[in-house]
Amino acid sequence: MSVLDRMSALLPDTAGVSENGHLTLGGCDVVQLAAEFGTPLYVFDEATLRQTCAEYRRAFSQSYGDVIVIYAAKAFINRALAMIIKEEGLGLDVVSGGELSIARSVDFPVEKVYFHGNNKLREEIELAISCRVGRIVVDNLYELPLVNEVAKEAGIIQDILIRLNPGIDAHTHRHVATGVIDSKFGLPIALGQAEEAVVKAMSSSNLRLIGLHVHLGSLIFAAEPYQEAIRIVFQFAAEMREGHGLDFREFSPGGGFAIQYTRDAPAQGVAYYAGAIAEAVQSSSKELGMQLPRLVVEPGRAIVGRSGVAVYRAGATKDIPGVRRYVSVDGGMADNIRPALYGSSYEALVANKVTEDEVEQVSIAGKFCESGDILVKDVEVPRVVPGDTVVIPVAGAYCLSLASNYNASLKPAIALVKEGKARLIRRRESYDDLMRCDLV
Numbered sequence: 001m002s003v004l005d006r007m008s009a010l011l012p013d014t015a016g017v018s019e020n021g022h023l024t025l026g027g028c029d030v031v032q033l034a035a036e037f038g039t040p041l042y043v044f045d046e047a048t049l050r051q052t053c054a055e056y057r058r059a060f061s062q063s064y065g066d067v068i069v070i071y072a073a074k075a076f077i078n079r080a081l082a083m084i085i086k087e088e089g090l091g092l093d094v095v096s097g098g099e100l101s102i103a104r105s106v107d108f109p110v111e112k113v114y115f116h117g118n119n120k121l122r123e124e125i126e127l128a129i130s131c132r133v134g135r136i137v138v139d140n141l142y143e144l145p146l147v148n149e150v151a152k153e154a155g156i157i158q159d160i161l162i163r164l165n166p167g168i169d170a171h172t173h174r175h176v177a178t179g180v181i182d183s184k185f186g187l188p189i190a191l192g193q194a195e196e197a198v199v200k201a202m203s204s205s206n207l208r209l210i211g212l213h214v215h216l217g218s219l220i221f222a223a224e225p226y227q228e229a230i231r232i233v234f235q236f237a238a239e240m241r242e243g244h245g246l247d248f249r250e251f252s253p254g255g256g257f258a259i260q261y262t263r264d265a266p267a268q269g270v271a272y273y274a275g276a277i278a279e280a281v282q283s284s285s286k287e288l289g290m291q292l293p294r295l296v297v298e299p300g301r302a303i304v305g306r307s308g309v310a311v312y313r314a315g316a317t318k319d320i321p322g323v324r325r326y327v328s329v330d331g332g333m334a335d336n337i338r339p340a341l342y343g344s345s346y347e348a349l350v351a352n353k354v355t356e357d358e359v360e361q362v363s364i365a366g367k368f369c370e371s372g373d374i375l376v377k378d379v380e381v382p383r384v385v386p387g388d389t390v391v392i393p394v395a396g397a398y399c400l401s402l403a404s405n406y407n408a409s410l411k412p413a414i415a416l417v418k419e420g421k422a423r424l425i426r427r428r429e430s431y432d433d434l435m436r437c438d439l440v
């Protein structure tokens with residue numbers, strides 16, 4: 001079995017091998033891309049990205065019907081990516097004035113923009129309302145009157161959803177679990193704050209409460225937590241309808257759909273989540289005698305994760321006999337902090353050695369001044385020598401969006417590949433960029 005066969009679930013759809021035994025993506029030789037654009041380099045495969053957007057739309061509309069898929073921009077956004085998301089007909093979940101500004105810069109249809117966040121700033125709310133975002137997802141009781149006040153000043157009736165905290169553990173890393181009661185996100189149903197928010201929203205002059213939202217966390221492998229959350233939210237919605245006349249027209253189960261990062265941790269496809277969510281919404285609605293609400297799903301990681309790979313150049317190696325061999329690359333925790341932050345696991349391959357069968361176990365280290373800067377622990381790759389092109393698959397989500405300038409490093413360039421052509425969608429930062437905001 002070739003490396004590519006072993007890694008096929010992790011690589012973009014267009015992955016192949018060139019005549020000289022190099023990894024290709026979107027018809028482009030990855031070794032050549034590294035030479036042309038430098039490393040670290042992030043490469044996104046346009047075909048995989050568009051195909052994944054289309055699959056999400058298709059699967060949810062086939063299972064449910066009235067649905068909007070909105071891409072959670074926090075997974076990664078830049079102008080070219082926002083353009084593709086727009087062209088594929090998805091909406092957008094934004095959490096800051098910055099993400100909203102990127103969306104606006106490509107004329108993203110604002111009515112399909114949902115504005116989230118547990119501490120939206122007044123300026124951000126003003127921006128969102130003045131550019132007429134489709135929904136503001138109200139997260140807490142502090143924000144509710146603030147959104148109403150800003151909407152009133154602008155002379156606008158703003159559509160809102162209320163983000164509930166259902167008190168559910170989705171069995172994911174504690175840093176990405178948001179549905180548990182001890183979370184900074186959402187209004188707890190169990191403590192009565194959710195009901196208070198519904199009542200206040202319904203009596204606010206410039207808010208129109210059209211639905212409810214939950215988001216349980218990220219990298220959720222099983223459908224059961226979604227189904228449990230749906231039962232809880234729909235029960236709450238029925239009580240709010242009886243008690244306060246809530247018109248429950250829209251429901252979002254959030255995002256969080258897991259993807260596969262390593263060969264030993266497969267994830268379900270979109271059809272699994274779409275089927276389970278649709279079934280739970282339909283049965284709860286029926287049981288409680290409610291109209292089916294419009295469904296809003298918010299995948300982030302699942303849309304961009306597998307479309308992107310990180311490409312590094314190997315440098316120093318260090319052998320510790322009987323312990324391990326370290327291969328250091330020219331990036332690390334500044335462009336991908338996930339292993340250090342969450343203990344995330346990845347695979348790796350060597351783009352100029354994809355046809356080599358003989359492998360050895362190494363750990364891939366970053367270049368940053370932290371012992372924890374290890375990108376991949378104990379991975380089997382052909383013998384790596386300085387100058388080799390090391391690729392980490394499934395690097396499209398939460399790498400670049402969490403990237404920093406740690407050690408005054410330069411954020412990487414990003415190339416988009418398609419049908420044998422590559423174009424930069426973000427240039428590498430320069431030392432001048434690093435100092436652009438400094439004043440002396």
Ligand SMILES: Cc1ncc(COP(=O)(O)O)c(C=O)c1O
Nearest residue numbers: 072215218255256298299300301
């Ligand atoms: C409200 C909300 N929706 C959607 C997402 C996207 O999650 P994921 O990228 O795991 O799909 C997040 C991620 O934090 C979120 O907070």
